[in-house]
Amino acid sequence: MEKFIVKGEVQLTGNVRVSGAKNATLPIMAATLLCSGISVIHDVPNLRDIQVMKEILALLGAKIVREGKTLIVDTTNVCKAEIPEHLMREMRASVFLMGPLLGRFRKVRLSYPGGCAIGPRPINLHIKALEKIGTRVQESFGYIDAEAEQLKGAEIHFDFPSVGATENAIMAAVLANGITVIRNAAREPEICDLQTFLNKMGAKISGAGTDTIRIDGVNQLFPAEHSVMFDRIEAGTLLIAGAITHGDVIVENVIPECLFSVIDKLQEIGAQVISGTNYVRIKAGELRGVDVKTLPYPGFPTDLQAPILSLVTIAKGTSIITETIFENRFKHVDELTRMGAKIKVEGRTAIIRGVPKLTGAIVSAPDLRAGSALVLAALSAEGNSDIEHVYHIDRGYENFETKLYGLGAQIVRVKCD
Ligand SMILES: CC(=O)N[C@H]1[C@@H](OP(=O)(O)OP(=O)(O)OC[C@H]2O[C@@H](n3ccc(=O)[nH]c3=O)[C@H](O)[C@@H]2O)O[C@H](CO)[C@@H](O)[C@@H]1O
Numbered sequence: 001m002e003k004f005i006v007k008g009e010v011q012l013t014g015n016v017r018v019s020g021a022k023n024a025t026l027p028i029m030a031a032t033l034l035c036s037g038i039s040v041i042h043d044v045p046n047l048r049d050i051q052v053m054k055e056i057l058a059l060l061g062a063k064i065v066r067e068g069k070t071l072i073v074d075t076t077n078v079c080k081a082e083i084p085e086h087l088m089r090e091m092r093a094s095v096f097l098m099g100p101l102l103g104r105f106r107k108v109r110l111s112y113p114g115g116c117a118i119g120p121r122p123i124n125l126h127i128k129a130l131e132k133i134g135t136r137v138q139e140s141f142g143y144i145d146a147e148a149e150q151l152k153g154a155e156i157h158f159d160f161p162s163v164g165a166t167e168n169a170i171m172a173a174v175l176a177n178g179i180t181v182i183r184n185a186a187r188e189p190e191i192c193d194l195q196t197f198l199n200k201m202g203a204k205i206s207g208a209g210t211d212t213i214r215i216d217g218v219n220q221l222f223p224a225e226h227s228v229m230f231d232r233i234e235a236g237t238l239l240i241a242g243a244i245t246h247g248d249v250i251v252e253n254v255i256p257e258c259l260f261s262v263i264d265k266l267q268e269i270g271a272q273v274i275s276g277t278n279y280v281r282i283k284a285g286e287l288r289g290v291d292v293k294t295l296p297y298p299g300f301p302t303d304l305q306a307p308i309l310s311l312v313t314i315a316k317g318t319s320i321i322t323e324t325i326f327e328n329r330f331k332h333v334d335e336l337t338r339m340g341a342k343i344k345v346e347g348r349t350a351i352i353r354g355v356p357k358l359t360g361a362i363v364s365a366p367d368l369r370a371g372s373a374l375v376l377a378a379l380s381a382e383g384n385s386d387i388e389h390v391y392h393i394d395r396g397y398e399n400f401e402t403k404l405y406g407l408g409a410q411i412v413r414v415k416c417d
């Protein structure tokens, strides 16, 4: 087990480069299974979830080599379409393997995916989409068996714009006969990145980034080379780190348009935010309370709800944060309370009364984003803090402490019992 020891009351300054996106890399890695051959993926972050995806692909028969930030994935010898439970449980993104394996082998056997404990995360929308394009899905003894003699293009309408279900449906439909149209699709930028990669493989997909995606099925796909888009959640976290420490931080390697809802909220809180072609600079002003509601893209991302909640704990006045995507994503609240924050949770809403300053404490990261939120709180607090269970943070932030250290933070990773 490892923990961070963080010295508080620092002011972060300087430039930091954002890594490639975990949430774009994972479906793209899964998509390499759709054909035989060697695909090359650049700007792949070195994260625990990526390691798990590599293990799963290797177990299915792929050969994967990492050269710096590049992954070379050879799917020539992939012959299995079955994923054991212990690997499925490691992360939510394991469910992305359903669509590509069905596309390539017309059958797949796997169990329910795991991931952060942030509320129930059913896969009914994934299954509904696969059934629509001609898959028979059976569940027994904790396993899901999906099989299709032939995948047929279909009209799919999602009750909710699920990111993962949209990505799975696209990956299953690319090799189907005929045209598939997905309505009320998720519009996240990572879906556009997946579309770009699949089109480089020879797929015919259009509409990603809107709520209607059209897939013209093709007979065969080919390996491709692609650079993964930047991690907009990491970028948002680093911008909030600048704001909470009253610093001056330039976050590089971003597309500012993808961060619009975050930039807008930070300006409302009182920060000065300047965007360039591939960077965003934040200079903190006097922080004031705001209301935030998480929503599917282009709304404010649920993955930045915990970090922004840390920020408003020291903003003047009252803030109201409403989490509409996940049912149980306020686990950082108890830990922030240990640091002197004044927060009341009522159902899916947190009401935060700003205090002038947080105080350092021993706290535990309950999940990935809650963990990064605690690190941000610790950077601004008076005194030192210990953040335990950093393995959660390692799932989604590449070299988190090194990047913060480069901005002037005093943060060390130490082994603990
Ligand atoms: C690897 C990855 O890309 N993860 C992201 C992805 O997760 P993920 O793809 O799991 O998120 P979804 O958009 O599917 O989930 C959103 C909501 O829909 C519900 N739902 C989803 C699928 C389903 O079949 N049935 C159902 O009810 C979920 O329980 C949740 O309440 O989008 C989330 C929402 O932006 C982000 O927080 C995650 O970081």
Ligand SMILES: C=C(OP(=O)(O)O)C(=O)O
Pocket (backbone or CB within 6 Å): 091, 092, 093, 115, 116, 303, 368, 369, 396
């Ligand atoms: C919830 C997250 O990821 P996942 O869907 O992989 O659990 C996240 O990145 O905040």
